[in-house]
Amino acid sequence: MKRTLITGAAGFLGSHLCDRFIKEGHHVIGMDNLITGDLNNIEHLMKLENFEFYHHDVTKFVHVPGDLDYILHFASPASPIDYLKIPIQTLKVGSLGTHNLLGLAKEKGARFMIASTSEIYGDPLVHPQTEEYYGNVNTIGPRGVYDEAKRFQESITMAYHTFHGLDTRIVRIFNTYGPRMRLNDGRVIPAFMGQALRGEDLTVFGDGSQTRSFCFVDDEIEGIYRLMMSDYTLPMNIGNPHEITIKDFAEEIIKLTGTDQKIIYKPLPKDDPMQRQPDITKAKEILGWEPKVGREEGMRKTFDYFKTLTKEELERTEHRDFSKINRK
Numbered sequence: 001m002k003r004t005l006i007t008g009a010a011g012f013l014g015s016h017l018c019d020r021f022i023k024e025g026h027h028v029i030g031m032d033n034l035i036t037g038d039l040n041n042i043e044h045l046m047k048l049e050n051f052e053f054y055h056h057d058v059t060k061f062v063h064v065p066g067d068l069d070y071i072l073h074f075a076s077p078a079s080p081i082d083y084l085k086i087p088i089q090t091l092k093v094g095s096l097g098t099h100n101l102l103g104l105a106k107e108k109g110a111r112f113m114i115a116s117t118s119e120i121y122g123d124p125l126v127h128p129q130t131e132e133y134y135g136n137v138n139t140i141g142p143r144g145v146y147d148e149a150k151r152f153q154e155s156i157t158m159a160y161h162t163f164h165g166l167d168t169r170i171v172r173i174f175n176t177y178g179p180r181m182r183l184n185d186g187r188v189i190p191a192f193m194g195q196a197l198r199g200e201d202l203t204v205f206g207d208g209s210q211t212r213s214f215c216f217v218d219d220e221i222e223g224i225y226r227l228m229m230s231d232y233t234l235p236m237n238i239g240n241p242h243e244i245t246i247k248d249f250a251e252e253i254i255k256l257t258g259t260d261q262k263i264i265y266k267p268l269p270k271d272d273p274m275q276r277q278p279d280i281t282k283a284k285e286i287l288g289w290e291p292k293v294g295r296e297e298g299m300r301k302t303f304d305y306f307k308t309l310t311k312e313e314l315e316r317t318e319h320r321d322f323s324k325i326n327r328k
Contacts, residue, residue: 001050002026003068005110007058008075008102010037012180013173015116016221017072018045020311021036024225025049029064033057035089036077041180058097059089068108070228073101074115076149079187080269094149095156102160105168112160113169113228114153116235119146120172128193128243128277131172131235141271154235161233171224173200174239174278178217178298179305188212192250193306196257206268208247213277215240216298220289226287239278240291257297 004021005164008014009030014037021028025051034055041158045051058075076093077083083090098114105112120234122127139148154170161168175190183197195202215238223238245254250263283289 002070003029003066004072005031005064005068005095005104006072006074007031008037008073008115009053010034010039010041010055011074011078011143012041012182013176013217013220013224014074015041015180016043016178016217017074017224018051020051020221020225021070022048026070027192028052029054029068031058031062032075034080035086036079036182036265036305038182042210058100059092060100062100062104064104064108066268068110069106070113071108071110072103072113073098076115077146078117079182080146081144082143083146083156088303091149094153098153098156099182102156106160106164106166111167111169111228112157113171113224114157115299116150116154116170116172117133117146118174118237118239118278119143120151120154121276122147123273125274126278127275128241129237129283130279135246138150140270142269143271154289163234167233169227169230170235172235172237172239172278173220173224173228174215174237175212175218176220176239178302180217180301181321183306183309188246188249189302190306192253193303195309196253196259196261196303197306201262201263201264202250202253204246204250204263205266205272206246207265208250208263209277210268210272210274211243211244211245212249213240213243214295215239215291215297216293216301220295223283223287223289226289230287232282232286236282236286237278237280238283238289239272239280240244240295241278241280242291242295243275243277244295251288251310252295252299256303
């Protein structure tokens with residue numbers, strides 16, 4: 001049985017990855033410090049013999065006894081609300097955490113994958129974004145702590161690949177949605193759905209002409225898994241290329257929820273990207289992958305998930321207490 005370590009295991013994508021690797025017959029070791037993760041996301045796995053959980057911060061030394069075949073580093077705040085509140089921790093998990101886990105992969109002879117992101121492209125001047133595009137990032141802007149953490153992850157991962165011969169993979173993840181997202185975490189879909197569930201008007205920043213491309217989580221996990229099992233070692237975009245403006249998307253949410261909310265407009269945050277659309281030519285040609293779930297189907301599944309949350313769960317997804325963590 002292959003042994004696989006997944007960091008950020010109690011998070012949105014991390015928990016779905018745990019499900020997938022267990023389904024593929026792996027023994028999965030989930031690791032999370034629970035700053036933004038939620039044990040409810042992996043509670044269904046705790047009783048399984050081929051799953052174990054380590055409550056640990058990867059910015060500190062990481063030790064896992066026994067062999068490891070795969071390491072997937074998905075630990076990181078991903079929501080603007082989170083990384084603006086804990087910017088130093090965001091940088092540390094991308095730098096110190098990645099370094100620690102690369103060292104572990106080298107020690108164990110494990111294949112290593114990092115979760116990079118479309119944020120490495122910043123506010124892109126090239127559209128759609130291909131893997132060869134270097135990006136347009138403000139290193140000292142409010143989003144820089146997340147953007148640069150991801151860019152550093154790519155650099156150090158490739159350095160370990162070329163200098164130490166480590167078997168590595170780099171996945172650039174575009175906007176992904178689905179069950180287990182945190183409601184109201186600052187990203188577009190949970191923000192809109194949280195407002196819809198409370199009967200509030202939907203908040204659009206700017207004039208709503210900025211675009212995003214949303215990929216349902218099942219498709220995203222399939223692409224990530226195929227990349228991990230492939231021989232491709234350069235960065236690869238995994239996302240849905242179907243683009244939509246934020247204004248049009250807000251109107252879709254109102255139609256989906258069957259409510260009569262209005263759209264209200266607020267100033268656009270600094271460095272918010274105006275266009276975001278992946279070129280997935282490489283994923284199609286190399287992995288034989290492309291998204292299968294349409295936005296209407298995926299949004300319905302996501303909204304149905306949010307509607308099942310209890311009041312306690314809704315409150316937990318809305319609020320995070322960072323007062324007790326080490327901010328140094």
